[in-house]
């Protein structure tokens with residue numbers, strides 16, 4: 642959505658001036674004369690005239706990914722996304738007065754799920770694959786994280802879920818520096834990402850992966866969609882020391898860390914859910930179409946099947962329904978990994994950091 646609450650926080654992403662005028666269908670900068678047009682549900686606040694070496698694949702392949710990611714309709718926060726969201730809330734402790742930025746929001750699902758708890762929820766992403774609910778409930782900006790369209794100290798909290806692993810190191814530094822700039826002193830940021838480090842219990846975790854691969858060989862499930870999703874992971878922060886050093890460079894002090902050794906999680910994802918998807922996703926001849934419309938015909942079988950399963954699933958996911966409660970139980974089982982093994986250093990991590998007070 643486009644809300645006047647956002648306007649006082651804005652600065653020109655091109656020249657960094659704060660002399661902005663709100664027009665009927667755009668924000669315009671008095672200093673450099675750039676106009677930032679209102680689109681449907683968001684404002685185009687991309688810096689003009691900037692050239693960057695690195696461009697996210699979500700920007701370059703937006704059209705292609707739009708179809709594949711099946712992003713318009715959000716499911717409730719369950720499974721791995723549910724664990725991320727519950728941990729996000731637990732660590733950031735949203736308050737009704739908070740101004741919060743989902744920095745690199747993607748569909749803006751975490752912003753949607755938490756918008757009701759805070760004063761102003763803003764989502765920012767260079768790609769505009771925003772979910773329908775986000776277009777209605779979250780103040781959305783199309784923006785580049787290296788030159789954010791927000792004034793210094795604008796936000797109390799911000800979060801970066803599944804972001805840092807995509808960037809080369811100079812982009813990580815620019816991203817964290819900009820994040821620190823727009824946080825108020827004492828403001829907090831939560832990041833979820835992963836390094837290249839292995840879990841000490843990796844051999845145990847791999848048992849589930851091996852089981853999962855048996856299904857692939859048997860043709861039950863296709864991992865290609867998942868592989869595509871992770872295809873641009875660089876993991877430039879390769880070790881935990883790299884992570885700490887990067888936040889340190891940006892003036893962000895670690896407050897709490899939780900590692901995600903995915904013992905239960907991998908079992909759920911690679912065995913339990915894949916079986917469920919295989920069963921739910923089987924095409925049912927011509928009798929019924931799911932509510933989400935026709936599945937894209939151009940995809941390989943496994944992808945179409947997975948999307949079909951997800952759509953069928955979503956229609957059963959009203960909070961309180963049996964399917965919802967069952968998946969919530971599975972979500973809590975996955976979260977058990979954090980409670981039991983959160984102290985054990987491994988690749989996946991949640992880190993809560995605080996901006997130093999002047």
Ligand SMILES: [Zn+2]
Pocket residue numbers: 653654655656657658670671672673674675
């Ligand atoms: Zn300007």
